[in-house]
Amino acid sequence: MPTIQEKRIAGFIEPVLTNLGYDLVSLRIIGSQKLQTLQIMAENPDTGTLDLDGCTEISHAVSALLDVEDPIQSAYQLEVSSPGIDRPLVKDRDFVKYIGYEISVETIDANQDGARKFRGRLSSFDGESFTIITDHGDEPIRMDNLVRAKLILTDELAKQALKNSKNKNKNKETEE
Known part of the structure; x- marks a missing residue:
């Protein structure tokens, strides 16, 4: 269950992700009071994936927002990742x-x-x-x-992920 702080942070991060074309899958704060990690898991809603460029784009946008909002009082690291094949079911x-x-x-x-x-x-x-x-x-x-x-x-899930990846690559080639 998300904490009040996690819900609050998700509340102002989610619109930024949506504007970038991504969905927030989950947000967690882990670690000790001395050094916490803010983990953001996001995806492209069309593909269910997030590539390195997407992670970078989200990281830059969210970092700027976190600098302004300053929701975590102690030192923290920001981690942005894809949900992966064996993803959590959240929504x-x-x-x-x-x-x-x-x-x-x-x-x-x-x-x-x-x-x-x-x-x-x-x-x-x-x-x-x-x-x-x-x-x-x-x-x-x-x-x-x-x-x-x-x-x-x-095997079934891996085959579906591979199929989705191939379709994503075909769509990229078509756009170019």
Whole structure:
């Protein structure tokens, strides 16, 4: 769950990313009070990826904004990255887009069997909850009980990522 400080920072960073043509996937502050790291994960909404040029562009724009807003009182480093193939599922659209794929999930509260960690195929999402098909059957999970959800790197996911990458490169060649 994002902290109040993370939500506040995301609130003024997200419009900058949107203006640059990117979506904020997640924002976290990690580390000790002496040296914190502000991690920003972003993507191109059309491709679901972020290349080095995009990381650089975001880093420059966000650094300038952070210098003005000064939201972190101690020393910190800025990290900008792509969500990667085995990306976290954060927003509603992530859960819709990746129906049919393998995910791992951690919940706040345990289910009736005492489990808080699950692995299975994402089968449905309705905005309030989602269901994964596990080896033990269907496991419904409420969004308000979710700690984290993440895609699991499988052959199927890798093939889809490769296909998306090839399509991205074709589109780049067409534009040039």
